[in-house]
Amino acid sequence: MIKEEVIKRINKVFEKDFEIDLKRLKPDAQIFNDLGLDSLDIVDLVVALQKEFSVTIRDDARVRNIRTLNDIYDFILLLGEERKKENIKE
Secondary structure (H helix, E strand, C coil): CCHHHHHHHHHHHHHHHHCCCHHHCCCCCECCCCCCCCHHHHHHHHHHHHHHHCCCCCCCHHHHHCCEHHHHHHHHHHHHHHHHHHHHHC
């Protein structure tokens, strides 16, 4: 998965599920402060991202370090790389 594809898909989730204008979706945008999500929205975001990318996020402690959109992009890319490595081992 390439970063541009990940960005596009994640931004689509924010636009569709949270009605956030694409113009506001900058990599350095703070999820809580700039985009206005609250703790309940984060639960919905995790579910939407799990569905969009077929990954498990909720049990991953690294999710607590996510603050910006770029953090989300990088995290999803990392999960994709980890899954790729796991598939190679099998």
